[in-house]
Amino acid sequence: MAKTTLKNTHLPHFLELLRAFGELHGPMLNEHGVLCFAPLASTSELQLNYSRTQIPPKKYLFPFREELLQYQKGSYRQAITHGSETVLFGVHPCDLDGIAYLDQVFLNEQPDPCYSARRASVTLIGISCQPDDFCFCSGPRASAACDLFLQAKEDGYSLSAHSAKGEAISAAAAEFMAETAEEMEPAPCGSCNVLPQDPQLRFSDHPLWHKFEETCVSCGACSVCCPTCYCFDVREYPSLSGGGTRVREWDNCLFVTHGEVAGGNFRATRLERLRYRFLHKYCGFTPLTGMTSCVGCGRCKEFCPVHIDLRELFQDAPTACRSTP
Numbered sequence: 001m002a003k004t005t006l007k008n009t010h011l012p013h014f015l016e017l018l019r020a021f022g023e024l025h026g027p028m029l030n031e032h033g034v035l036c037f038a039p040l041a042s043t044s045e046l047q048l049n050y051s052r053t054q055i056p057p058k059k060y061l062f063p064f065r066e067e068l069l070q071y072q073k074g075s076y077r078q079a080i081t082h083g084s085e086t087v088l089f090g091v092h093p094c095d096l097d098g099i100a101y102l103d104q105v106f107l108n109e110q111p112d113p114c115y116s117a118r119r120a121s122v123t124l125i126g127i128s129c130q131p132d133d134f135c136f137c138s139g140p141r142a143s144a145a146c147d148l149f150l151q152a153k154e155d156g157y158s159l160s161a162h163s164a165k166g167e168a169i170s171a172a173a174a175e176f177m178a179e180t181a182e183e184m185e186p187a188p189c190g191s192c193n194v195l196p197q198d199p200q201l202r203f204s205d206h207p208l209w210h211k212f213e214e215t216c217v218s219c220g221a222c223s224v225c226c227p228t229c230y231c232f233d234v235r236e237y238p239s240l241s242g243g244g245t246r247v248r249e250w251d252n253c254l255f256v257t258h259g260e261v262a263g264g265n266f267r268a269t270r271l272e273r274l275r276y277r278f279l280h281k282y283c284g285f286t287p288l289t290g291m292t293s294c295v296g297c298g299r300c301k302e303f304c305p306v307h308i309d310l311r312e313l314f315q316d317a318p319t320a321c322r323s324t325p
């Protein structure tokens with residue numbers, strides 16, 4: 001694996017060079033003061049000392065709403081969007097893990113054509129982070145789930161390429177780089193995460209669910225902002241001309257309309273839906289995919305309007321270090 005060093009003074013040149021590989025996007029403050037991944041008109045907009053964006057980069061691969069199909073009587077057209085080449089710069093390891101999880105869901109066995117097209121057009125450049133009090137993760141670490149990873153050092157970054165795209169960027173930026181013999185080791189597990197070893201057994205009947213139910217407003221923010229939540233609904237929008245459009249939109253298991261059947265919803269109360277999301281995530285999806293479906297980004301706590309912190313459930317339970325996918 002190629003290892004090179006980029007000094008801080010060369011970072012602006014490096015960022016400009018990335019534009020040759022696609023439209024440059026990164027973490028920035030939008031006009032409402034919200035941190036988000038967005039196109040960078042100027043590299044000075046980049047916010048590198050950020051904790052987390054409100055919406056994770058899953059929006060690039062699995063958009064909030066997308067057309068799947070357009071049809072007329074006797075014919076149809078699959079509306080696959082071949083996204084333009086995009087370089088996503090400054091993605092933290094937890095969000096890279098989130099994308100690796102979505103890859104597992106959408107690219108394995110029966111690849112989803114819309115996701116595949118978008119995934120192929122995105123170049124991922126990861127960067128090391130500094131966990132804060134909201135993080136669930138296993139501490140700062142390097143991640144290989146990207147094309148190129150930048151590990152912060154005192155006066156710049158150690159770079160490691162993890163794909164042909166990453167190698168190509170490193171080669172193009174050779175004039176800004178210095179070869180290094182130093183091995184880029186992931187930092188040790190600093191704040192060992194608090195994921196439970198046997199959540200179903202321990203937490204199904206935990207009294208805290210009743211406390212959470214009193215304040216949860218079923219807004220669904222914890223699912224929207226989660227980098228691994230991917231529930232969706234597929235809707236038909238017929239036109240008066242006889243044809244129509246099939247659209248895929250994000251759905252949300254915190255909503256009473258999610259999973260509704262004739263006669264109502266099997267999870268009619270807020271408590272049931274909140275507990276379902278937690279148990280399904282840890283006990284359902286994780287064993288099914290072989291990867292943890294909580295990457296520890298901390299968004300569900302930070303963006304919950306009533307400050308529900310599921311980590312309270314874990315406080316008196318034995319915990320396990322989450323393995324990096």
Ligand code: SF4
Nearest residue numbers: 226294295297298300
């Ligand atoms: S469950 Fe919460 S901490 Fe875990 S990945 Fe989702 S938003 Fe992040």
Ligand code: SF4
Nearest residue numbers: 216217219220222304
């Ligand atoms: S963000 Fe908070 S209030 Fe909204 S559904 Fe999730 S736990 Fe409930």
